[in-house]
Amino acid sequence: MALTEIMFHIRRFVHKNSRHANLFPEKLFNKRHKIPAHFYIADDQLVEQIDNAIQPFMQQTKCDTAIEMNPGIGLFTRKLLNRDDRLKKIILIEAMEHFLPGLHDFHALYPERVKVKHNDLTSLWKLSFQDRMDNGTRVADMLSDLPKREHNEDPSALLFGAVGCYNFFKHLVNSIIFQNGMFSWGRMEMFLAVPPPIYIHLTCNNDVGYMIYRSISMLFQMLFEYRFIAKLPREHFLPNQIEHKPIKGSRLRKVQSINPEYLYLVRIVPRQNFFDLCPIEDLQPLWYFVKQNCVSRRNRIIPNLE
Numbered sequence: 291m292a293l294t295e296i297m298f299h300i301r302r303f304v305h306k307n308s309r310h311a312n313l314f315p316e317k318l319f320n321k322r323h324k325i326p327a328h329f330y331i332a333d334d335q336l337v338e339q340i341d342n343a344i345q346p347f348m349q350q351t352k353c354d355t356a357i358e359m360n361p362g363i364g365l366f367t368r369k370l371l372n373r374d375d376r377l378k379k380i381i382l383i384e385a386m387e388h389f390l391p392g393l394h395d396f397h398a399l400y401p402e403r404v405k406v407k408h409n410d411l412t413s414l415w416k417l418s419f420q421d422r423m424d425n426g427t428r429v430a431d432m433l434s435d436l437p438k439r440e441h442n443e444d445p446s447a448l449l450f451g452a453v454g455c456y457n458f459f460k461h462l463v464n465s466i467i468f469q470n471g472m473f474s475w476g477r478m479e480m481f482l483a484v485p486p487p488i489y490i491h492l493t494c495n496n497d498v499g500y501m502i503y504r505s506i507s508m509l510f511q512m513l514f515e516y517r518f519i520a521k522l523p524r525e526h527f528l529p530n531q532i533e534h535k536p537i538k539g540s541r542l543r544k545v546q547s548i549n550p551e552y553l554y555l556v557r558i559v560p561r562q563n564f565f566d567l568c569p570i571e572d573l574q575p576l577w578y579f580v581k582q583n584c585v586s587r588r589n590r591i592i593p594n595l596e
Contacts, residue, residue: 309334310332310333310363310365311332313363313392314330314332314362314363314388314528315386315388317529318330318528318529318530319528319529319530320529320530321529321530321531321532322529322530322531322532325454325485325487325488325531326454326529326531327412327413327453327454327455327458328360328385328386328410328412328452328453328454328455328529329360329452329453329454329483329527329528329529329553330360330362330363330452330527330528330529331362331365331366331452331526331527332362332363332365332526332527332528333365333523333526334365335526336365336522336523336526336527337365337366337368337369339520339522340366340369340481340483340520340522340555341366341369343519343520343555344481344519344555344557347479347481347557348373348376351376351445351448351479352444352445353376353377353444353445353446353447353448353479354376354377354378354379355377355378355379355380355381355435355436355437355446355447355448356370356377356379356380356381356447356448356449356450357380357381357382357383357411357436357447357448357449357450357451357478358370358380358381358382358383358450358451359383359411359412359449359450359451359453360383360384360385360386360411360412360451360452361382361384361389361393362384362386362389362528363389363392364382364389364392364393364396366450367380367382367393367396370450371396371400371403371404374403377403377448378403379403379405379435380400380403380404380405381404381405381407381435381436381447382396382404382405382406382407383407383409383410383411383432384406384407384408384409385408385409385410385411385412385413387408390406390408393406394406405435407432409432411432411451411458412451412453412455412458413455413458414429414432414458414461414471414472415457415458415460415461415464415471416457417429417432418461418464418465418470418471421470422470429470429471429472429474430474433472433474433475436475436476437475437476438475438476439475439476439477440476441473441476441477441560441562441564441565442562442563442565442566443476443477444477445476445477445478445479445559446475446476446477446478447475447476447478447479448478448479448480448481449478449479449480449481449482450480450481450482451482451483452482452483452484452527452553453482453483453484454484454485454488456488456491459488459492459506459510460506462510462513462514462558463506463509463510463513466513466560466564466573467509467513467573467574467576467577468573468574469570469573473560477559477560477562478559478560479557479559480557480558480559481519481555481556481557482555482556482558483522483527483553483554483555483556484553484554484556485553485554486548486549486550486552486553486554487545487546487548489518489554489556490502490545490548491504491506491507491545492506492507492510492511492516493507493510493511493516494507498545502545504584505580505581505584508580508584509577509580512561512564513560513561513564514558514559514560514561515558515559515560515561516556516557516558516559517556517557518554518555518556519554519555519556519557520554520555521549521552521553521554521555522552522553522554522555523551523552524550524551524552524553525551527553
């Protein structure tokens with residue numbers, strides 16, 4: 291085993307005696323078997339790496355509103371606050387009640403700039419479904435502080451976070467197709483830390499095979515611009531996760547074993563001119579067409595159209 295691999299196995303986790311460990315709940319130190327939906331930044335070096343990596347994009351953006359999903363103890367929040375020449379409003383959306391008192395301290399210090407909401411942005415797909423069932427306003431209430439813009443205008447907000455929830459990315463696609471949910475307020479420029487298998491699944495081409503390249507891959511690539519920015523050490527995020535052991539014979543083994551020691555920092559933005567290429571009234575037929583014809587490799591497209 292190479293020295294780098296040995297060091298990785300030794301330092302795979304955020305330890306309970308690390309600098310900020312006492313600020314996190316005990317359960318985040320338990321080792322997870324599955325990829326968690328929420329990730330929390332737990333290391334100062336990681337914050338510096340992310341801040342430096344996104345600097346070129348922050349110099350170009352015209353957005354003055356930012357959303358941070360699951361800010362936790364606020365390590366990255368401090369970096370956003372330092373950008374007071376650019377960011378006039380920062381919305382912190384936190385799923386865990388444990389972190390709320392510390393986040394409300396930010397609001398107390400910057401009452402005009404910082405808003406704190408107790409909600410789960412990674413479960414936006416679930417809230418959107420519940421709203422459709424009972425005509426609720428859960429999504430609207432969560433995103434009520436965002437400025438509203440048209441799809442062909444500049445992004446309405448920046449979104450920062452780390453997410454391992456596959457359904458979150460399905461919601462991004464469906465939000466554009468069905469004109470509801472997150473993008474009802476306009477496009478967002480997203481900087482997300484994502485597990486490699488999810489990013490590869492969304493951005494791959496048909497060379498990787500049918501098991502990976504599916505309808506969500508096609509739709510995502512049609513609807514979004516995306517860019518890989520950097521690799522982030524998984525060991526600097528909580529919750530901890532056990533060492534990945536690919537299942538023997540699994541068809542997804544190669545993809546699931548790619549860079550398990552990292553999360554990918556990526557930039558994702560809905561395509562500004564997509565409605566010029568596909569009018570809004572044709573979005574749902576496009577969605578049904580792609581979904582229907584990716585059910586099986588043996589599907590015949592022309593007979594289906596007839």
